[in-house]
Structure formats: C-alpha cells, structure tokens
Amino acid sequence: MTDDAPPLRKIIHVDMDAFFASVEQRDFPELRGKPVAVGGSSQRGVVAAASYEARVFGVRSAMPSVTAARRCPDLIFVKSRFDVYREVSGQIREIFSRYTDAIEPLSLDEAYLDVTEDKLGIGSAVRIAKAIRAAIKAETGLTASAGVSYNKFIAKLASDQNKPDGMCVILPDQGPAFVASLPVKRFHGVGPKTNEKMARLGIQTGADLREKDVAWLGAHFGSWAEGLHRMARGIDYRPVRSSRIRKSLGGERTYSEDKWTETDLREALDGIVEIVWDRIAERQVRGRTVTLKVKFADFRQITRAHSLDRAVTGREEFSAIGHHLLDTVMPVENGVRLLGLTLGSLERDGEAEETEQPRQTAFSFD
Amino acid sequence: MKATIERASLLKSLGHVQSVVERRNTIPILSNVLIEAREGGGLKLMATDLDLQIVETADAQVETPGTITVSAHTLFDIARKLREGSQVEFHAADGRMQINAGRARFSLATLPRDDFPVIAEGELPTSFELSAQDLVAIIDKTRFAISTEETRYYLNGIFLHVAEDGEPVLKAAATDGHRLARVTLPRPDGAEGMPDVIVPRKCVGELRKLLDENGEARVQIDLSASKIRFTLGNAVLTSKLIDGTFPDYNRVIPTGNDKLLKIDPKSLAEGVDRVATIATEKTRAVKMALGKDKVTLSVTSPENGTAAEEVPGAYSSDEFEIGFNARYLLDILGEIEGDSVELHLADASAPTLIREGDKAQALYVLMPMRV
Numbered sequence: 001m002t003d004d005a006p007p008l009r010k011i012i013h014v015d016m017d018a019f020f021a022s023v024e025q026r027d028f029p030e031l032r033g034k035p036v037a038v039g040g041s042s043q044r045g046v047v048a049a050a051s052y053e054a055r056v057f058g059v060r061s062a063m064p065s066v067t068a069a070r071r072c073p074d075l076i077f078v079k080s081r082f083d084v085y086r087e088v089s090g091q092i093r094e095i096f097s098r099y100t101d102a103i104e105p106l107s108l109d110e111a112y113l114d115v116t117e118d119k120l121g122i123g124s125a126v127r128i129a130k131a132i133r134a135a136i137k138a139e140t141g142l143t144a145s146a147g148v149s150y151n152k153f154i155a156k157l158a159s160d161q162n163k164p165d166g167m168c169v170i171l172p173d174q175g176p177a178f179v180a181s182l183p184v185k186r187f188h189g190v191g192p193k194t195n196e197k198m199a200r201l202g203i204q205t206g207a208d209l210r211e212k213d214v215a216w217l218g219a220h221f222g223s224w225a226e227g228l229h230r231m232a233r234g235i236d237y238r239p240v241r242s243s244r245i246r247k248s249l250g251g252e253r254t255y256s257e258d259k260w261t262e263t264d265l266r267e268a269l270d271g272i273v274e275i276v277w278d279r280i281a282e283r284q285v286r287g288r289t290v291t292l293k294v295k296f297a298d299f300r301q302i303t304r305a306h307s308l309d310r311a312v313t314g315r316e317e318f319s320a321i322g323h324h325l326l327d328t329v330m331p332v333e334n335g336v337r338l339l340g341l342t343l344g345s346l347e348r349d350g351e352a353e354e355t356e357q358p359r360q361t362a363f364s365f366d
Numbered sequence: 367m368k369a370t371i372e373r374a375s376l377l378k379s380l381g382h383v384q385s386v387v388e389r390r391n392t393i394p395i396l397s398n399v400l401i402e403a404r405e406g407g408g409l410k411l412m413a414t415d416l417d418l419q420i421v422e423t424a425d426a427q428v429e430t431p432g433t434i435t436v437s438a439h440t441l442f443d444i445a446r447k448l449r450e451g452s453q454v455e456f457h458a459a460d461g462r463m464q465i466n467a468g469r470a471r472f473s474l475a476t477l478p479r480d481d482f483p484v485i486a487e488g489e490l491p492t493s494f495e496l497s498a499q500d501l502v503a504i505i506d507k508t509r510f511a512i513s514t515e516e517t518r519y520y521l522n523g524i525f526l527h528v529a530e531d532g533e534p535v536l537k538a539a540a541t542d543g544h545r546l547a548r549v550t551l552p553r554p555d556g557a558e559g560m561p562d563v564i565v566p567r568k569c570v571g572e573l574r575k576l577l578d579e580n581g582e583a584r585v586q587i588d589l590s591a592s593k594i595r596f597t598l599g600n601a602v603l604t605s606k607l608i609d610g611t612f613p614d615y616n617r618v619i620p621t622g623n624d625k626l627l628k629i630d631p632k633s634l635a636e637g638v639d640r641v642a643t644i645a646t647e648k649t650r651a652v653k654m655a656l657g658k659d660k661v662t663l664s665v666t667s668p669e670n671g672t673a674a675e676e677v678p679g680a681y682s683s684d685e686f687e688i689g690f691n692a693r694y695l696l697d698i699l700g701e702i703e704g705d706s707v708e709l710h711l712a713d714a715s716a717p718t719l720i721r722e723g724d725k726a727q728a729l730y731v732l733m734p735m736r737v
Contacts, residue, residue, distance in 0.1 A: 308515060310543070317517055331392070358651035361736060363541065363717065
C-alpha cells in the first residue's frame with residue numbers, strides 16, 4: 001500500500017426487498033404469496049414495483065403494465081400509496097441514524113451508510129449491518145438486503161448478491177476478484193445499450209474490462225474511461241454524502257387520454273404546478289430554471305426550459321413560466337400523453353452566499 | 367384597385383410597415399400588409415401584430431380606389447429588388463394582385479381586407495407633443511434597462527408618468543430589476559393628468575426606427591390608459607399598452623449614498639471593457655476597488671487568468687471594493703455624453719446612483735454583483 005492511499009472505510013449499502021410491493025403485502029395479507037405489481041393497470045400504466053412472486057414471471061419495475069399483464073396473467077395490480085412508503089422510509093432512516101449520521105439516501109428504499117466510525121462504538125460493519133436488518137424486520141415487518149464493503153460501488157454490488165433478505169460482505173482483499181467475476185451489466189451506469197456495445201467489444205465480465213487500458217477505454221467510451229478503469233479494479237473514492245445536493249425537483253403525469261386542446265393542456269399543467277410547487281415549498285428549495293417536459297402520443301419527447309438570473313419567486317411565477325413554456329409548443333401537432341414540470345438550478349437558503357460564482361443582486365421593489 | 371407608386375417611396379413606407387409584421391405567424395392575415403388606394407390619390411399601407419399597428423401614407427396616382435392585403439415580406443422583398451427609379455403599378459382583381467414594374471410582372475395571392483384586424487383605438491383623451499430629440503433621449507437612455515423576462519411583463523416596456531418635482535415633469539423609466547434608468551423632462555402642454563402608462567418594448571423599437579428616418583421635428587402623442595398613438599408625419603404608430611402595474615421605482619433610488627466618485631466616463635468604460643475580456647462567465651463581473659483618487663478595475667477568471675487596470679478619478683471617501691456586471695456598467699456609461707460622470711456609492715451591496723450631475727436629464731441606478 002502506498003502512503004497516499006486513503007484510509008480504509010466501512011460502507012454499508014441497504015436495499016429494501018421489493019419495497020413498495022412488500023409494503024402492500026404486509027398491509028393486505030390477501031396479497032401475500034401472490035404476484036403483485038404496484039402501479040396502474042390501465043393502458044398507460046407503468047409498474048412501479050413488483051413482488052418476488054411476480055418477478056418470477058419476468059415482471060420488472062418500469063415495465064408497461066400491459067406487458068407485465070401479458071407476462072403474468074394472474075398479476076394483481078394495486079394502487080401506489082406513496083404516503084405510506086414515505087413513512088416507512090422515514091422509519092428505516094431513523095434506524096440507520098442510531099448507528100451513524102453519514103447516511104446517503106438514494107431513494108425511499110435504498111441508502112449508503114458510512115460506519116467507519118459508528119455512534120455506538122460497535123466497530124464491526126458486519127455486526128452493524130446485521131443489527132440494522134434485524135431492526136428493520138422487527139420494526140417494519142419488511143426485509144432488507146445489505147452489502148458490506150470498503151466503498152460504495154462494491155457495497156451496492158454486494159447488497160444485490162444475496163437478495164432477497166440476504167447479506168454479502170466483500171473484504172478489501174476480495175474486492176478486485178469479486179468485481180472481476182461479475183457481468184459488466186451489473187455495474188452502475190452500464191445499461192442495455194452500453195452492455196451491448198461492450199459485448200461487441202468482447203467485454204462480458206469485470207475481468208474482461210480490467211484487461212483494457214485507459215487509452216483503449218478512452219477511444220471507445222470517451223470521458224467515462226477513467227471511471228471504467230477504476231470500476232474494473234473495484235476502486236471508488238466517492239464519499240458517503242449525508243445530504244445529497246439535489247439538482248432539480250419536479251413531477252410529471254401520464255394521462256389516460258391524450259390531450260389536444262389548449263384548455264385541457266392548461267388545466268393539466270395547473271394540476272402539475274399544484275403538485276410540484278407543494279414539493280418545492282415543503283423542501284424549501286429555490287431554483288432559477290423551469291423545465292417543461294412534453295411527451296406526445298407517438299412517444300416523441302421534448303423539453304423546453306426557461307432560466308432566470310435569480311430564483312423563481314413563488315407559485316404564481318412558477319406557474320406563469322410553465323404556461324409560457326407551454327405557449328412555445330402550442331398548438332400541438334400530436335396528442336399529449338405526458339406533461340412534466342421541473343424546477344432546476346437549485347440553491348438552498350443561504351447557499352447562494354457561499355458559492356464562489358459572482359452573483360447579481362436585485363432591487364427589492366416592495 | 368389600380369394605382370402607381372414610385373419604387374423609392376414604396377420601399378421607404380414598406381420598410382417601416384413590414385418590420386411590425388412578425389416573421390412567424392399562426393394567423394395568416396397577420397403576415398399581410400393592407401394596401402388602400404385612396405380616392406383622389408395616395409396609398410395607405412398598414413400592418414399589425416394585434417398589439418402594435420402602423421399606418422403609413424405615401425404619394426401615388428390612383429386610377430381605381432380599392433383595398434387589398436398581400437404578404438408584407440414578399441412585397442417588401444420585391445420592392446427591394448426592383449430597379450431604382452422604376453414606377454410600380456398595382457392592380458388587384460379576382461383575388462390576385464398584379465405588380466408591374468418595368469419588364470417585371472408579379473401576381474400575388476391576396477386575402478380580403480375585411481379579415482384584416484384593426485386596433486380599436488377608442489378615445490385617446492391625453493394629447494401632447496414632444497420634440498423628436500426629447501423622444502430619442504427618452505428611448506436611448508432607458509431602453510437598455512427594459513426587462514426581457516416575459517414573466518415580469520409589467521417591466522417589458524418604458525414607464526411614462528407625470529409628476530410634480532418642484533415643477534411639472536414627465537418621467538420615463540425602465541428597469542429589469544438589476545438596473546434602473548430614468549429620464550426627466552419638463553411636462554409638455556397637454557400631458558397634465560395623463561394616466562401612468564407602460565409602452566411595450568416592440569413599440570419602443572419601431573418608434574425609434576421611425577424617429578431615425580422620418581426627420582420630423584415634433585411627434586404628436588395621444589393616449590388613454592390602454593392605448594398610445596404616435597404620429598410622425600406620414601406614419602402613425604398605435605400600440606396597446608402593457609396592462610400591469612409598474613413598481614414604485616422611486617423606492618430603489620438611493621438618496622443617502624455619501625461616497626462620490628467623479629470620473630471620465632470614457633476612460634472608465636474603456637477600462638471596464640478591457641479587463642472584462644478575461645471573464646468567461648456569461649455575466650462578466652468586474653471588481654472596482656476605490657482608493658484615493660483612483661479606481662482599480664479587476665477581473666479574475668478561474669480558467670483564464672486575471673486582468674487589472676487603474677483609472678484616475680476624483681475620490682476621497684473610504685477605500686472599499688464593489689462588483690458590477692460589466693455589460694450593465696457599459697450600457698450606462700455609453701449613454702453619458704459629457705466628460706465627467708458621478709458614481710454615488712454606499713457599500714458593496716447597496717444600489718449605486720450614476721448620473722452626469724444633479725441637473726442631468728438622465729439618472730441610473732445599478733445593483734452590484736457579489737464577487
């Protein structure tokens with residue numbers, strides 16, 4: 001080991017098993033042991049989560065409900081209850097916080113914990129992971145899988161290794177071999193397209209990737225080369241960030257019937273403004289950019305953005321900009337199936353003063 | 367309809383009229399110019415975008431009076447390409463308009479005049495005249511500060527209002543929330559009691575072009591709370607006013623700024639422009655360090671490097687630093703005609719007042735940048 005190698009860390013990745021679906025099976029016993037999909041069953045619906053019984057049939061999250069129903073004719077669709085999921089998510093985070101404050105939530109059902117130094121002085125990441133899984137089971141009635149390792153990249157790969165209700169520990173000397181043994185499609189950032197491209201280049205596993213040098217990777221994957229090079233060696237120095245800096249906040253809706261008329265679209269947009277601004281207000285974020293997303297019946301998607309040189313002042317202005325952006329796509333040449341609105345270029349209160357970028361100040365007229 | 371007009375006068379009138387017409391139109395007739403051949407001679411040309419309308423009259427021989435509309439940009443392009451000095455003959459019949467000039471012949475598609483939207487002016491109870499020179503001053507010294515943020519539509523124009531400042535005055539103001547520009551003139555006869563109005567940016571732009579070319583010494587202005595009409599010789603520009611409330615801008619004009627810098631606007635502008643070269647961000651921030659009888663301008667760019675320049679000026683207050691957007695500073699300095707400008711400063715986060723002197727027509731307020 002060289003002198004400048006960073007100190008060894010203890011990272012846990014906790015991932016709830018089929019989270020939304022498991023919550024539904026917990027609360028509605030008649031669903032237990034059955035293939036369940038959370039999400040709308042309509043023509044337009046998308047599966048938000050699938051129970052393990054449904055996954056056997058090839059039902060996956062983000063799959064169109066129509067496809068899911070075709071793969072699993074007995075699939076039971078249940079409506080999502082995000083308020084409940086959010087509540088359970090809060091319970092889980094409270095459990096994490098007993099052991100460490102270095103918690104980086106990735107979503108409602110997933111988080112990284114840095115337990116290099118734990119609050120209770122347990123000292124063993126493996127024992128902490130066991131205790132957390134037991135507490136989750138006892139207090140929420142749900143199961144979680146955990147990956148324990150020395151960085152985020154491997155911890156996440158490990159939590160997936162013995163799912164569901166499982167745990168996997170990868171020690172520093174096992175890391176490179178573990179990564180080498182996995183198919184590259186399990187690596188973060190390697191989606192179907194990249195996987196296909198890698199397959200064409202003869203890369204199936206981490207070991208294959210490891211054989212390539214940075215220059216070769218650069219030629220084929222551009223600026224991602226160094227990242228891939230590190231990944232193939234199981235190296236990841238990213239810290240666990242307890243408050244992830246949010247870059248945008250928004251929401252969207254898919255409509256059961258395509259919208260064509262200005263009246264319908266304006267009304268639909270008002271509905272989205274309502275939902276999104278509530279989230280913005282709740283989190284007290286300020287942002288300068290408003291982005292409108294429009295998906296048409298033929299699945300063509302466009303976005304239109306408007307940036308101010310200051311933060312959006314309130315719901316009224318947010319709405320006005322949204323409608324102004326809608327003006328730019330009117331009249332629509334195709335039915336609209338989805339509308340979304342996002343507030344971006346976020347700053348937190350007080351953060352503006354800390355940034356190093358020069359900032360134009362404004363008059364206060366009132 | 368049948369009429370003949372000289373190419374030069376057609377081109378001049380069309381030049382004004384066609385620029386009101388938006389390039390992209392969803393309503394076809396808004397792409398057209400209305401041409402009316404008048405009984406007894408003369409052509410009336412008219413164009414609109416529903417918010418702004420221009421009517422221009424030109425000399426012409428009229429054989430058969432009548433009215434028709436054709437594509438404004440097509441007609442303008444044709445007029446541009448016709449031979450200098452040629453006589454242009456219009457002849458509208460059977461849904462087409464024939465244009466003959468020299469050996470060139472065109473036949474254009476038309477739309478009926480009845481579909482052409484005309485802005486209903488209603489009553490315009492306030493009437494006064496301004497010299498072209500004063501109107502140019504109002505526009506040139508304020509228009510750069512007009513906001514382009516469409517969500518703050520009430521800032522998308524020049525605010526005109528009358529007030530009593532020891533004597534009756536007419537004030538014109540524009541702001542984008544970061545800078546404010548105001549011009550004060552003696553109140554013209556007839557303007558007393560006029561409603562506060564916000565003249566939209568596009569109207570301001572078209573008016574300015576007409577002022578450039580028309581050579582008229584005086585401009586007649588008629589207005590109500592919702593419409594304004596400018597009459598300059600052969601051209602009449604009518605615009606809807608912005609329906610909104612302009613903020614009480616007087617509140618942001620500082621009165622107690624006690625640090626005074628007197629400096630040559632040209633040297634300061636040149637210095638700002640030079641050091642800003644190094645800035646890479648979209649908004650180029652220039653730091654001004656005020657010291658005894660000099661200003662040190664500097665820019666630091668993380669990527670590019672640094673630049674600094676000292677400009678001599680009269681200053682005897684406390685030393686301090688303040689940042690400004692270079693563009694905003696240059697916009698203002700560019701409108702200072704004399705060889706001395708006053709910057710009244712308070713501190714690095716307070717509005718700065720800029721003017722030639724306390725008798726100057728124009729006054730500017732600029733918010734700093736935090737650097």
